[in-house]
Amino acid sequence: xxxxxxxxxxxxxxxxxxxxxxxxxxxxxxxxxxxxxxxxxxxxxxxxxxxxxxxxxxxxxxxxxxxxxxxxxxxxxxxxxxxxxxxxxxxxxxxxxxxxxxxxxxxxxxxxxxxxxxxxxxxxxxxxxxxxxxxxxxxxxxxxxxxxxxxxxxxxxxxxxxxxxxxxxxxxxxxxxxxxxxxxxxxxxxxxxxxxxxxxxxxxxxxxxxxxxxxxxxxxxxxxxxxxxxxxxxxxxxxxxxxxxxxxxxxxxxxxxxxxxxxxxxxxxxxxxxxxxxxxxxxxxxxxxxxxxxxxxxxxxxxxxxxxxxxxxxxxxxxxxxxxxxxxxxxxxxxxxxxxxxxxxxxxxxxxxxxxxxxxxxxxxxxxxxxxxxxxxxxxxxxxxxxxxxxxxxxxxxxxxxxxxxxxxxxxxxxxxxxxxxxxxxxxxxxxxxxxxxxxxxxxxxxxxxxxxxxxxxxxxxxxxxxxxxxxxxxxxx
Amino acid sequence: xxxxxxxxxxxxxxxxxxxxxxxxxxxxxxxxxxxxxxxxxxxxxxxxxxxxxxxxxxxxxxxxxxxxxxxxxxxxxxxxxxxxxxxxxxxxxxxxxxxxxxxxxxxxxxxxxxxxxxxxxxxxxxxxxxxxxxxxxxxxxxxxxxxxxxxxxxxxxxxxxxxxxxxxxxxxxxxxxxxxxxxxxxxxxxxxxxxxxxxxxxxxxxxxxxxxxxxxxxxxxxxxxxxxxxxxxxxxxxxx
Numbered sequence: 001x002x003x004x005x006x007x008x009x010x011x012x013x014x015x016x017x018x019x020x021x022x023x024x025x026x027x028x029x030x031x032x033x034x035x036x037x038x039x040x041x042x043x044x045x046x047x048x049x050x051x052x053x054x055x056x057x058x059x060x061x062x063x064x065x066x067x068x069x070x071x072x073x074x075x076x077x078x079x080x081x082x083x084x085x086x087x088x089x090x091x092x093x094x095x096x097x098x099x100x101x102x103x104x105x106x107x108x109x110x111x112x113x114x115x116x117x118x119x120x121x122x123x124x125x126x127x128x129x130x131x132x133x134x135x136x137x138x139x140x141x142x143x144x145x146x147x148x149x150x151x152x153x154x155x156x157x158x159x160x161x162x163x164x165x166x167x168x169x170x171x172x173x174x175x176x177x178x179x180x181x182x183x184x185x186x187x188x189x190x191x192x193x194x195x196x197x198x199x200x201x202x203x204x205x206x207x208x209x210x211x212x213x214x215x216x217x218x219x220x221x222x223x224x225x226x227x228x229x230x231x232x233x234x235x236x237x238x239x240x241x242x243x244x245x246x247x248x249x250x251x252x253x254x255x256x257x258x259x260x261x262x263x264x265x266x267x268x269x270x271x272x273x274x275x276x277x278x279x280x281x282x283x284x285x286x287x288x289x290x291x292x293x294x295x296x297x298x299x300x301x302x303x304x305x306x307x308x309x310x311x312x313x314x315x316x317x318x319x320x321x322x323x324x325x326x327x328x329x330x331x332x333x334x335x336x337x338x339x340x341x342x343x344x345x346x347x348x349x350x351x352x353x354x355x356x357x358x359x360x361x362x363x364x365x366x367x368x369x370x371x372x373x374x375x376x377x378x379x380x381x382x383x384x385x386x387x388x389x390x391x392x393x394x395x396x397x398x399x400x401x402x403x404x405x406x407x408x409x410x411x412x413x414x415x416x417x418x419x420x421x422x423x424x425x426x427x428x429x430x431x432x433x434x435x436x437x438x439x440x441x442x443x444x445x446x447x448x449x450x451x452x453x454x455x456x457x458x459x460x461x462x463x464x465x466x467x468x469x470x471x472x473x474x475x476x477x478x
Numbered sequence: 479x480x481x482x483x484x485x486x487x488x489x490x491x492x493x494x495x496x497x498x499x500x501x502x503x504x505x506x507x508x509x510x511x512x513x514x515x516x517x518x519x520x521x522x523x524x525x526x527x528x529x530x531x532x533x534x535x536x537x538x539x540x541x542x543x544x545x546x547x548x549x550x551x552x553x554x555x556x557x558x559x560x561x562x563x564x565x566x567x568x569x570x571x572x573x574x575x576x577x578x579x580x581x582x583x584x585x586x587x588x589x590x591x592x593x594x595x596x597x598x599x600x601x602x603x604x605x606x607x608x609x610x611x612x613x614x615x616x617x618x619x620x621x622x623x624x625x626x627x628x629x630x631x632x633x634x635x636x637x638x639x640x641x642x643x644x645x646x647x648x649x650x651x652x653x654x655x656x657x658x659x660x661x662x663x664x665x666x667x668x669x670x671x672x673x674x675x676x677x678x679x680x681x682x683x684x685x686x687x688x689x690x691x692x693x694x695x696x697x698x699x700x701x702x703x704x705x706x707x708x709x710x711x712x713x714x715x716x717x718x
Contacts, residue, residue: 184524198524268546273527449555
């Protein structure tokens, strides 16, 4: 019912938007000034241009006084091998330590005097360097970014100095058990393949990577066709394109020896890894099946399915009135401290799973109910569940884009994944077109009777045997 | 934070991963994470964990790490389920067989069962003669009938029989009549070749049976009982 109200609301909204009848507008006095449907339709368009060398430039002019501009590159731990795993991460550390034209202090001064923030992140398939600044400082920002990416000095002394920093960061990550758990999940699910490698890389590599490794990494992966210069905020697209032409035309698009690194498919292995440590207070457990790739049409039903399971932690105030069934159980039976349903999608595969944090006496129950929630999705999910999930998903998609940086990140990642920015209106339409039958079929395709990958960290004695967890991936029915 | 700075000899530092803010870490700096000549001993970060190579155990379709495992997943599952199903069927059948064998060992033994059948050599019985055998504790009459007797019995009108049965129903081979020698009145043993009908006569209460063992006169209500018998060959009959 909620879905139909939504649909009626949106058609009415669209009709109103077209007519702009003053009487009808006045009837809506007291409501939000812009309806959801209107805001979808009225969202600024993302403009995309490609330079001659293949580098793509995309921007969304939102009218803010600030902007975020950055470079999104198709490079990450998936492109590394055992010997240089961690190079991307190390490079990220080295990025802001000075360029050929601006040594470290000069670079820092330039950035600080603009009042800008310069950051970067590396993930398994993407690397991003971006700067948040005032809209009027766009030219300077693009110039600095181009230097950081193209002519990073990679000073030997600096590299040696950064090594302990990287090692310390590795040590610090060990305390973030959620990241450890999800890293282990990838390592076991994609064992033997590059996707199983962590972004941070093993500590040995952090100790032995040389300048040459980093230079090779840059030369083989920082190529124009794999880069996107994205910007969001008070930016003018033409201005951005001309800046890109002047600074990024030099980015090469040819590979040495014509060795274009192609991504080969990554095999998913149903498996498990347990890092048992009874001294830790809580257990982190993640269970996942192979999911859909970023460009797959199944992405939307799977996202809706995840919204149905939802997330939970102890700070949620809904109690036994929370909408997600698993969350209600978590409250009533005190199953866990928190859980979230996630879907990490990569260019040709993905991980669809549930991660939870629980006390050591409740792991078995929590795992049982999580898998029960999955089985429910595959078999008995109802209209009202789906309607609720759709609304939650739409709300979260819209809510995430709350600033120039998330919008810019969205642009960058979309262009790398899909080749274009998928506007909210399109997401909306794709979400609306799902009914429970489609959801059941898609979930069954990915979840039902499949071998999961499980990773567990902490006091995990109670975690059931793998065969028991595998048996819970189907129901004895017919 | 890792609290390994001051404890080189303890087990993997990961086991100590509690939230100690060890100030000594800041000064230990680079040295703390350098392994102290520990051959494969100290693991420093979760990224150092190497998932072992399980290629020796993998099925052929999933050995190549550069091939998606989705395509073969249905086939692998079907194989596993079929194998399990077949093994279960075989296992259940074997279990049933073993149990049956143990339970049936408690039933009658072969020598006891052997007493339930009797094998008679027909060549020893001349025509017109009736021989008596002990079978299952009761007398068994085996009569070698003459042609005349056979014709007579077959021509009897069923209407005049107290227990109407045609001769054909009571014999397999008309030359041989095999009946239990127990009178159906009160259980005496009739005398062969006696009585008014050329068959048997029970002396206790005067029941007359004919050459087919049917009651003709006297108090007995039913014909003499015909047991199950078969002729494995021309000269032998097995009764029981």
